[in-house]
Each structure stands twice: as structure tokens, then as C-alpha cells.
Amino acid sequence: MNINEGANRIINILERNGYEAYAVGGCVRDTLMGKVPADWDITTNCMPDDMIRCFEDYRIIETGLKHGTVTVLIDGVGYEVTTYRRDGEYTDNRHPDKVTFVTDIASDLSRRDFTINAMAYNPKSGLVDLFGGREDIENKVIRCVGSPDKRFSEDALRILRALRFASVLDFSIDKTTSDAIFAFKDFLDNISKERINVEFTKLLCGQRNVDIIREYFDVICVFIPEMKPMKGFDQKTRWHIYDVLEHTLHSLDNANDDFIVKMTMLLHDIAKPHTFSMDDRGGHFMGHQARSAEIAREILNRLRYDKNTTSAIVQLISEHDNRFDSNPKKIKRILNKLGPENGKRLIAVQKADNLAQNPEQVRNGLQSIIESEKIMDRIIAENQVFSLAQLEISGKDLIAMGVKPGPDIGRILQQILDDVIDCKIENVKDALCSEVLKYL
Numbered sequence: 001m002n003i004n005e006g007a008n009r010i011i012n013i014l015e016r017n018g019y020e021a022y023a024v025g026g027c028v029r030d031t032l033m034g035k036v037p038a039d040w041d042i043t044t045n046c047m048p049d050d051m052i053r054c055f056e057d058y059r060i061i062e063t064g065l066k067h068g069t070v071t072v073l074i075d076g077v078g079y080e081v082t083t084y085r086r087d088g089e090y091t092d093n094r095h096p097d098k099v100t101f102v103t104d105i106a107s108d109l110s111r112r113d114f115t116i117n118a119m120a121y122n123p124k125s126g127l128v129d130l131f132g133g134r135e136d137i138e139n140k141v142i143r144c145v146g147s148p149d150k151r152f153s154e155d156a157l158r159i160l161r162a163l164r165f166a167s168v169l170d171f172s173i174d175k176t177t178s179d180a181i182f183a184f185k186d187f188l189d190n191i192s193k194e195r196i197n198v199e200f201t202k203l204l205c206g207q208r209n210v211d212i213i214r215e216y217f218d219v220i221c222v223f224i225p226e227m228k229p230m231k232g233f234d235q236k237t238r239w240h241i242y243d244v245l246e247h248t249l250h251s252l253d254n255a256n257d258d259f260i261v262k263m264t265m266l267l268h269d270i271a272k273p274h275t276f277s278m279d280d281r282g283g284h285f286m287g288h289q290a291r292s293a294e295i296a297r298e299i300l301n302r303l304r305y306d307k308n309t310t311s312a313i314v315q316l317i318s319e320h321d322n323r324f325d326s327n328p329k330k331i332k333r334i335l336n337k338l339g340p341e342n343g344k345r346l347i348a349v350q351k352a353d354n355l356a357q358n359p360e361q362v363r364n365g366l367q368s369i370i371e372s373e374k375i376m377d378r379i380i381a382e383n384q385v386f387s388l389a390q391l392e393i394s395g396k397d398l399i400a401m402g403v404k405p406g407p408d409i410g411r412i413l414q415q416i417l418d419d420v421i422d423c424k425i426e427n428v429k430d431a432l433c434s435e436v437l438k439y440l
Contacts (some may be wrong), residue, residue: 001031001121006074007040008123010055010081015124017054019046021081022105022120022128029116032137033169042081043120045103051081067099084108087154106130110145113158114165118145140171148180156187160199163216167206185219196223197303204262210253213266217245223303226295229273236283241358244272250356260309261348264316267296268353293318312342320349323365324372331376332386332421339387340380347373385420385427388413393432401436412439 003011007023014021021044027037044051048068052060061071061078068083085099086107102108105120105128112118115133127134131145142162144151152159159181166173173181188196200223203209213220221228230245240247252265271291277284293314300310315338324330335343347369354366379386393416395409403409416435419425425435 001028001123001127003031003121003123004037004040006077006079007042009074010042010072010079011122013054014042014044014046014051014081017046017050019044019050019054020105020122021046022122024109024120025112025117028119028121028127029133029137031121032119032134040079042079043084043105043108044081045084045105046081047101048083051083055081068101085111087111112145113151113155113161115143115145116165140169141174142166142169142171142177143174144177144180148177149183152180152184152187156184157191157195157199159184159188159219160191160196160203163212163219164199164203164206167203167208167212170207181216181219185222188219188222193223193302193304197305200303201259204266205257205259209262210249213252214249224299226270226299230270233273233276234283235272235285236278238282239357239361242356244269247356251352254352254355256348256352258345258348260312260316261345261352263300263309264313264320264345264349265352267299267313268292268317268320268349270295289318289321312345315342316346316349319346320353322346323350323368324375326368326371326375328375328379329421331372332379332384335376335379335386336417336421343376344373347376385417388417390427391417391420391432392427392429393436397429397433398436401433401440403436403440412436415439 003023004027007027011021011023021042023040024043025041027040030037046054048065048070051070055070055072059073061073063069063071063080068085069080071078071080073079084102084105084107086102087099109118109120109128109130115131115136117133118131119133120128122128132143136143142165144158144162162173162177162181165171203212206212217227217231227245230248231243233244235242235244235247242250248266248269251268252262255262255265269285269288269292271288271294272285275285275288275291277286296317297310297314300313305313319334319338322334324334331343334346338346350369351366354362354369378384383390385391391413393413395405395413398409398412399405403412416425416432416439419435420427420432425431
């Protein structure tokens with residue numbers, strides 16, 4: 001294995017001082033898979049206080065000294081170095097009540113979550129793989145170290161980590177591990193929403209996101225219970241060939257790599273079961289866009305997504321059925337409302353949504369979306385006017401013309417923008433100033 005220069009230096013320093021040291025965990029897994037690790041962790045039989053002495057010539061951050069971890073900075077990069085340890089009881093289903101430092105690598109590896117993360121490597125002694133992690137990588141399997149029941153009851157976040165690894169790495173989950181995931185899924189209630197956010201975001205962006213959500217839907221519903229009514233809900237309309245959940249998953253499968261688009265697809269029709277009505281023409285979902293946006297906001301706030309992410313997703317859900325009909329004026333107005341970034345995302349959302357519907361009914365709609373995308377790209381590339389910032393007149397100009405500061409400024413500028421978008425007037429300052437007089 002090729003080992004990172006900084007990690008190798010740390011191992012050499014510890015060995016020169018008489019200690020064992022190994023690269024451990026995800027960096028070993030990624031290297032065996034031919035990937036470049038995002039970071040390198042080191043494990044050692046050196047006690048925390050002795051570590052500080054060994055690295056006295058380096059900057060050290062006492063990251064978690066009571067748990068045996070320090071961060072050593074080498075060339076500005078942080079490397080976590082942790083003493084071999086055995087974990088005590090996990091009474092909160094997340095963190096060990098105490099840790100005991102041990103002197104052998106086997107005890108340390110035996111406490112880890114999955115076999116693929118329980119390998120260590122030293123350039124001199126080679127790979128330490130006591131639980132079949134390398135074989136599981138070759139077979140593309142996620143399997144717990146030891147008893148899955150014990151691993152998940154210790155730390156319920158491992159449930160989501162198993163799903164995340166399966167999604168991101170395109171692995172399957174060992175049956176015994178899978179059975180334990182379902183058995184202990186309600187323990188996720190004990191996990192902080194911030195931690196769930198991190199793992200679920202990675203899961204959603206993984207290669208197998210749709211398969212994992214479909215197979216482990218009951219697990220996902222522990223922290224997004226609002227999704228439960230979607231499963232098996234017949235839409236009873238010629239526009240759809242799937243129930244609400246399957247339509248959602250097919251649309252997610254058609255989404256691009258943008259997390260905001262993916263989350264939008266997951267939640268865009270979440271209110272359909274609550275807005276369903278039926279007449280002789282079939283099923284209807286009046287107002288489901290606005291209601292889905294409301295539910296999405298509640299979910300995203302609960303899972304601690306940041307305001308910008310939440311706002312973008314809620315906007316996209318609200319507008320996901322707003323069709324442009326290849327109309328440049330409509331497209332400019334949506335760009336004015338959402339901005340270019342979310343405007344382009346809306347096109348991606350509508351494509352993914354369309355491709356998950358009845359192909360016999362929506363083929364023409366897809367062509368319209370594609371044409372609208374071309375028009376939107378041209379509007380943006382040519383800097384055609386769709387926002388107040390692009391007008392050759394500003395609030396200062398209006399004040400100079402005698403308009404009192406206040407809400408009239410915004411109202412008049414918006415009217416001027418509408419006139420420019422409607423091609424009633426050119427975006428030339430003299431012409432715009434003349435137009436202002438009509439609204440005074």
C-alpha cells in the first residue's frame with residue numbers, strides 16, 4: 001500500500017520512540033479500493049501523555065485526550081492519532097461511558113463498526129485484517145465486526161453508516177447485519193439530528209441511494225415519518241404508472257448529482273396522500289406543491305439543514321409543476337423569482353419528475369422542458385434582463401426624480417422590470433426614466 005507521507009512520518013516517529021503504530025480505518029479501506037483517502041488516522045499503543053512528548057516538535061491539538069486522541073499537524077494537515085482502546089458500556093446508544101486503553105491492536109480493531117473499517121496497515125508489518133475486511137471489499141459487502149446486535153445497540157448511528165456505506169460504495173449489506181438494522185432501527189431516535197443529517201446527506205448522494213431507500217424504507221421513516229403514507233398510495237391517474245413512493249424513487253433515480261435536486265425529488269410529492277381527491281376523470285392532488293413545500297420545510301428544519309439549503313429545496317418543491325411551455329417571458333420571470341442557480345435546478349427537477357411519470361402521456365412535456373432549458377441557458381449567457389439588478393436604473397435614480405424613499409421604489413422598479421421582460425420597453429436609461437413617469 002502507498003501510504004500518505006504525513007501518516008508515514010507519524011508512524012516512524014512513534015516507532016523510533018519504541019511504540020507500534022498503524023494507519024487504520026477508512027484510509028486503509030479506501031487505499032485498498034484504489035481511492036485517495038480524504039484523511040489518515042493512526043492508531044498506536046502509545047499513551048496520550050507520551051504522544052504529546054513524542055510530537056513536542058509539532059503542533060498538537062488535544063482533540064479528545066480522555067478518549068486517547070490527539071491531532072498532530074504536519075505541513076498544515078491534521079492527523080488524528082489514537083491510543084489502542086476498548087470501549088465501555090454505551091448507555092446512550094451513541095458514546096461509550098468510558099474507554100480503557102489497551103496494548104494490542106486486536107482489541108482495538110474488535111471494537112470497530114464494520115469489517116471494511118477494521119483493518120490496519122504498517123509499512124513494515126503489512127496489513128492487519130482480523131475480520132475479513134479485505135474479502136468483504138472484494139465481495140462488496142457491509143458486515144459488522146462481531147455481533148451486529150451489539151454494534152448497533154452500542155451506537156445506533158452505525159445503522160445509518162451501514163446504509164450510507166452501501167449507497168456510496170455500491171455494496172450490499174450482509175443479511176445478519178441487515179436483520180439487526182431493522183431490529184434496532186428505533187434506536188435512531190437517540191441520535192442527534194445533526195449526525196443523522198450528515199449520514200443521510202451522504203446516503204442520498206450515493207450510487208445506490210434509490211435501492212437503499214427502497215429496501216430500508218422503514219428505517220428512513222424513523223427520522224422522516226412523513227414519508228410513510230407515500231408507500232403503496234395509488235395515484236389513480238393516467239399521468240402516472242407508479243404509486244407515490246415509487247414515482248418519488250424513480251424521479252430520484254433520474255436526478256442529477258446536485259444534493260439539492262436529489263432532496264427536492266425525495267420530498268416533492270410528499271403531500272400527495274394528504275391532498276388526494278377523486279372524480280370521474282381520476283385522481284387529483286390540488287395544492288400538493290404548496291403543502292409538500294410546507295412539510296419539506298418542517299423535515300429539513302428538524303434535520304438541521306442550513307437555511308440556504310432549506311430555502312432552495314422549498315422553493316423548488318413549490319415551483320416543480322410550474323411549466324414554462326418554452327415561453328421566454330415565463331422563463332425570465334422564474335429566473336427573477338429563483339435566480340439562475342435555482343432556475344437551472346428547477347429544469348433538472350422537472351426533467352427527473354417527467355421521466356418518472358407515464359411515458360405515453362408525458363413525452364411531449366419532456367421536449368418542452370428540454371426546449372425551455374435551451375432558452376434559459378441562452379437568456380443567462382446573453383445577459384438578457386430578468387432581475388432588478390440588471391436594469392439600467394436604480395432606486396437612487398427614482399429618488400433623484402422625486403420618488404419618496406419607501407415601498408414605492410420597489411413597486412415602480414418591479415413594474416419597469418415587467419415592462420422590459422414583456423418587451424414593451426428597452427433597457428436603456430432614458431427610456432426607463434420616461435417609463436417611470438407613468439407610475440408616479
